[in-house]
Amino acid sequence: MSSSSHRVSEGERINVDQPTGKLQRELRQRRIRLTSQRRVVVQVMESAPRHMDASEIFELAHQIDPNITRVTVYRTLDMLKSQGLIDELDLLHLRGHRHYYESHGPRDHIHVACIRCGKVREFESELYEQLMAQISRDCGLEISIARTEVGGLCADCRAQSKSAPPA
Amino acid sequence: MSSSSHRVSEGERINVDQPTGKLQRELRQRRIRLTSQRRVVVQVMESAPRHMDASEIFELAHQIDPNITRVTVYRTLDMLKSQGLIDELDLLHLRGHRHYYESHGPRDHIHVACIRCGKVREFESELYEQLMAQISRDCGLEISIARTEVGGLCADCRAQSKSAPPA
DNA sequence: ATAGATGCAAATATTTTGCCGCCAG
């Protein structure tokens, strides 16, 4: 396995850090049965260039191992969610009612999406952590999950709007 | 039907000043056809003590006017969403895959939910606005939607945990 | 060996669509 422990650059978000492994390792550590199907599903998720919904995960996983069914994908996602290893997003429902999944990174980040072209970027900020601290303090909440999604027109799409109006 | 420029009252917990009306007023202003069904749906949404999903909205609306169908609720919600008058939330999927709806307030707020008791509180913060400004600047995004949901154990539930462990 | 996963098929739930008669503006 290519153990590249160096940081990925800004825009791209392919998970190269723990080669074929962060989720898998977590599962093993937690004594959770690592079946071949689960291995495929987590690999698919970890190597995806962008967030996928359950159907997309299924398609890819099924291509790799035709035995894998939708049911297994749902069950695996549920398991990972209940283990707190992945997040379920809806990305502002910009493209329907799909739910997208992503494996937890080390830090919380914000999803910033363009409502026109659909590009999604991840954003981290000191301010965000301050905000969470404030919420925790003011609401007396012991925060375990947080999600922020922001949508709008990106610079590129604004530029294009000038020649061609919105769809 | 009921005179259009009259207030109907009779709701129960419906304020007659603006509440029975923000959405309705917006729709009229925008020359969007105000059918009796739409009136009922927006009233239900505006007078609800908490966020509801499509089914709940349907139940209540259907109680008020048995003619109203699920389809109409869906179509009305779509319309309101496309007008940017309501937001669609999932509240961290704490209770399954439901989507909740809420009419836009004047200011953006954060939804803070307890993962145990399910209580949802709304939270506003200067920091939040700063964060949005930062995102807008750094990502070159003209923000039109934003959503933040935070989950964790509230103080009450933490207290209870000491005597009775998690469900 | 055995608790726990998977597959299959069918049950549920949720959302969308086509068509036509009806009502708000």
Next chain:
DNA sequence: CTGGCGGCAAAATATTTGCATCTAT
């Protein structure tokens, strides 16, 4: 009057469940 809207039923999606079988540990 008329174009948009709601109702109905059915299609298309999405998710969950029961049960027998298989497998990772």
